[in-house]
Amino acid sequence: MCDTCGCNVTPAADDHAVEVLQGLLAANDHEALHNREHFSRHNVLAINLMSSPGAGKTSLLEATIEALGSDLRIAVVEGDLETENDADRIRKKGVPAIQISTGSACHLDAHMVHDALHELDLDDVDVVFIENVGNLVCPASFDLGQHINVALLSTPEGDDKPAKYPVMFRAADLVLITKSDLLEVLGDFDPVAAEGYVRQIANPAPLFNVSAKTGTGMDAWLDWIRSEAGSRV
């Protein structure tokens, strides 16, 4: 017995030990389930967009709204540390955007999304995009109540991002390789290698190359949204 390693501490009586076996994020997961039911009850498809900062989430949304705006009623929940800049960009496209200012928080959670949904009439919406905080680490741990996770991987970031951030890319149901117009200029981003890294984390998600700037590859993404939204109506 010593005072160093703790071996002198008397073990607690059995009736003092309580087996819990509960996920640490149980409260968040409960709220997420509630959000998902809320979306589903209104036949709304909820898509969580995740990426590093500057991968082009807002630009992708702008181009998506322009292309789909007449077919599907879109709304956007914007997560941002401080500004309303991204929400303003979305509103200029004529769709409702609810801004969640997270302050210094590095991710959205289900409670924040729940609060944002109070400001949105889902009867008038077919698809809600939740633009998560630009961050490839923290958002992956929090279920928001989305139906689908989409991870963006922009070409300047390098094709090995899925190997560096496996938790995020393992959670993705679809991976968009954005800024694909730069593939030729950069020369060192290999979309086949990127797919290989996604498979190595046992993720069967499809990968699409898209450029919101030139429109190249956008059709596959837009068809995918139409198909996913259609299957929920």
Added chain:
Amino acid sequence: MHELAVCQALIGQVTDVAQDKKASTVSDIYVSVGPLSGVEAPLLQNAFPIAAAGTVAKAATLHLDATPIRVHCEECGAESEVKMNRLVCKECGDWRTTLISGDELMLQRVVLGEINV
């Protein structure tokens, strides 16, 4: 740094357990953390005193049990222990695997201190 948010959720659960059992203090908290949970054990450990301050768990010790990452191969049926960014079967090399363990983030057990009868 979402570990503080995770730690605050943990303290909430521990507080519920303590209140339920009418305990005024908690001495030990056991949590299992898999690398694929997205939570870093050392950061969780560092965040713990901040989240625990002023709660029933203020003097508690947080025990973190790191679970290994294990996958089951859908192709050949083998089980392997793997690295977090290479979840492929070690036997046949196929990537179509299912995770058996390694993404846990679970409160296993709470040991209570003083119980008010």
